Amino acid sequence: MSISARLEELGVSLPDAPAPAANYVPFVKVGNLVHVSGQISSNSEGLITGKVGSDLDVTAGAAAARQCAISLLAQVAAACGGDIDKLVRVVKLTGFVNSGPDFTDQPKVINGASDFLVEALGDAGRHARSAVSAAALPLGVAVEIEGIFEVE
Incomplete structure (x- = not known):
């Protein structure tokens, strides 16, 4: 099954790739790798904010991370001329969790993306x-995730 068909089956529609918020580019393609700048947690209602472990629980943090993953895929699609089916594999993610002072479950939050x-x-x-x-x-x-992706 193609990636676009699988996303449709999951009820996920990739948004337009978010524009950068400062002096950087949203992705850099080097050979068959696409390095995607950090994507911040947002959805159709706006930014997903707060400290996980204080304002948000792990489940809400994981949902925010999932939204970051959707934005990452939108950037990969943009890097591939709009064709997400050129994605070969996810190589690496680096996830940052806006954490309360005693919060230690960052991996559980980033599992939302993974x-x-x-x-x-x-x-x-x-x-x-x-x-x-x-x-x-x-x-x-609440969450920011950057990634490296292999494409055709």
């Missing part, structure tokens, strides 16, 4: 990963 990518892409969604705490993230968002 689980979604495996659900959507199968084995091609399995990846290397880091999940780290941040005292604060841009605009107060």
Whole structure:
């Protein structure tokens, strides 16, 4: 099954790739790798903000991470001229969690992105990963994730 068909089956429509918020590009393609800049947690209602472990629980944090993964795929599609089916595999994610002072479940939060990518892409969604705490993230968002992707 194609990636676009699988996303449709999951009820996921890729948004327009978010524009950068400062002096950087949203992705850089080098050979068959696409390096996607950090995508912040947002949905159709706006930014998903707050500190996980204080304002948000792990489930809400994981949902925010899932939204970051959807934005990452939107950037990959943009890098491939709008064709998400040129994605070969997810190589690596680095996830940052806006964490409360005693919060230590960052991997469970970033699982929201990882689980979604495996659900959507199968084995091609399995990846290397880091999940780290941040005292604060841009605009107060709950999660930011950057990624490296292999494309055709």
